[in-house]
Amino acid sequence: MSKGNGLTQLGAKDFKSDQEVRWCPGCGDYAILNVIQSFMPELGLTRERIVFVSGIGCAARLPYYMQTYGMHSIHGRAPAIATGLAVSRPDLSVWVVTGDGDALSIGGNHLIHSLRRNVNLKILLFNNKIYGLTKGQYSPTSELGKVTKSTPMGSLDHPFNPLSVAIGAEASFVARAIDTDKKGLTEVLGAAARHRGSAFVEILQNCNIYNDGAFDFVREEKGNRIYLESRAPIRFGAESEKGVVQDADGSARVVDLAEAGEDGLLVHDAAQREPSLAFALSRITYETDGAVPLGVFRSVERPVYDDLMSQQLEDARERSGEGNLEALLHSGDTWIVRTD
């Protein structure tokens, strides 16, 4: 830890707790945990300033493995609990770890409201498109017709696109990464950490027991990864032979570069205030276009709930002075009863 110059330099191992990691062998969560632990020193914070809050599910066990403060809470409620912590302790770096069922099903309400408030939380959604901990029922991100133990004839509900939900909920930062893509995930975590306000990150995560290979089309086939770079035309493919264009109706789609030409490509801008560009990009999926955008879709500055609340407290003190209990109890009409 010590660099010998009086400063402390933390490494990944400083963020490993003494608890045995208990995910299934081969689970994508291991890769994500390793990236997070390796990334943590980049925050430049001492461990006591960092808190991981989770709900319920496989992903939600992550806080137990982090040598930081942590709370493994209630199914779906982590954003609400983390909101209380973050707004009352602006000095902390608060991370929420959640899954597709936790965040988008039972906790959908808390997720959208924390995003619209722009509470200073970093929300990492591990999306494996299945309920793992309860042993293999379909989730709100499972594809229509998914055959699972609870849907033997196929699921009937249309899935959520997590990024579209987040953008629709007024999220100020939205990004996506892959569990095994250490570089891409690290970059996204860094951008999320630097963003002041709510940062929503979908991490495509393989559940090798109940939904193995769900993301092979982008996890294994790297040519299908569209890495978004701000202010650059969107190109991808093994030979950079493909790109993304925007149609007159505002929607985006994948094209061959030869067809569109370099100048015809859509130029990405994560800082664009209007969410329509990020939303159009979120609609590009493997099912629609055979490719998956990764990286930062949207990153805009917007007033942060925690800051606004702190400001109100300061304003109130400036206006009324520090609260005085004695004066409060005697406020309004009072009268004195004297001894006879």
Next chain:
Amino acid sequence: MQLTGDRFTSETAVFGNDLATLPDFPAEIRAPAGSLPGVSGFQVHFADHDILTPGDQPNVLVAMNPAALKVNLGDLAKGGTVIVNTDAFSDRNLQKAGYATNPLEDASLSDFHVHAVSLSSMTIEALKEVDGITSREAERSKNFFALGLMSWLYNRPIEGTLGFIDAKFAKRPEIAEANTRAFKAGWNYGETSEDFAVSYEIAPAKLEPGTYRQISGNSALTYGLIAASKLSGLPLFLGAYPITPASDVLEQLANMKHFGVRTFQAEDEIAASGAALGAAFGGSLGVTTSAGPGIVLKSETVGLAVTLELPLIVVDVQRAGPSTGMPTKPEQADLLMVMFGRNSESPVPVVAASTPAGCFDAAIEAARIAIKYRTPVFLLSDAYLANGSEPWLIPDVGALPDISTEFAASPSDEENVFLPYKRDAQTLARPWAIPGTPGLEHRIGGLEKEDETGNISYDPENHDLMVRLRAAKVAGIAADIPELEVDDPNGADTLVLGWGSTYGAIGAAARRVRTSGRKVATAHLHHLNPFPRNTGAVVRSYEQVLIPEINLGQLRMLIRAEFLVDAVGYNKVRGRPFRAAELEDAITALVDS
């Protein structure tokens, strides 16, 4: 009408009478005027001696329309005075109220002294020189005319109300002018009209010396939470979702930001409690306020707080149920819910306020227990306490209890290990180590924890141990709360045991029973879990125990189960407080049996 009632109460309080109020209003914001469900009432009882209830039978009823007369006349004492606004007794209004004939013209009010006053038209007449108000606004000032009349009738001081009108309507001076004129016109009408032959003088009550103010239960609760924050040194964080009759507390605390109070109006009741618990993890005094239909949604958070062993104050301002029930009406039927409404063995201390002003002390006590024992605590109030008001001897801030605590600052042993579930030997409370404290990084969660280390454990014996430790910690609070006080001046055989807002009615009934020469003892529980340590001895020492409750016998069930005492109940669940007279009858019947 609620505003008018509040003002009369203020005048009465400042004059020095003892008083108690019972606001009674519909849940609908603008219920159809003149309809029976739309009647908004305000009952105030005041006297030259100390009183305990808003009174069973008012002596004077002011009815602004036929519906108000119909709904309230049954409560009035025979021979009482009825003041009616004759302008509102139109055929249409009579029909809306379900009167076949005009009660002012048939004999149906012959048992009462009736003053028929054309309140609306006299108000409009008095305001004809006020510029800038509509005729509708002028008509609306009639409540201040009525207030002026009542202020004259009972010789109330009026300076407070005049100042209040100016401040309240400062942004619309013409409305302030209209209300002031209407108020004075009402006063003058009383003085000059021969209709009112007498006015009454009720001398100030002989109360304990000190500085007083009038206070409602929700305000006292708000002040109590602020005081708890100051006394503990912990910043207050309130997570709440609007719900009747608890919203006042959210609104009032939102005005207390200069006390460092953070109020968070959450997306739902669940998030409200979750955020409060998250803030508690970070070292705040976490509070969530609601009523029964919201409390049910908080059960999972309370369960988590039980196993995390973090302080959390959960306020339940009870209202009539089940489900949405009658939102503005009081009930005491959430006791068993807060005791047992969670999965598994999940003990939670319960504190109950008994009077509006008592909400102040109850809030501090709930905070004291939560902080000292690292536990969620339920604080029970109800719609009657919340909205009712009474004079309050303002406490000396310096004499309030010290409820401060210390956060964990260093590891538990010389090996530099922090044990988040290593308990204090006496209280069984665990250390409260807040994020930001170097070296104490730890993880807590809803999974069962190993004793001392807090690590996840599925060990059978450990689980049994932890279940018992959590139970013993809450049970042990009995050693740290006052004994149950019994008021038994004559050596009675019958004990009346109560809790919550029945305090006043039980006390008033017991006085009457004793005046009749009978003997009765009373005791009132302020802690429902755990019970005061002498509770068993007290209830076993009487031949008969009567437990009046505004539910079907919830405390009775607990007392019978815990102490094997064959207590009997007096239970009415009407969405209104007990009358002293009905309890007097119930006690008398039992004493004489």
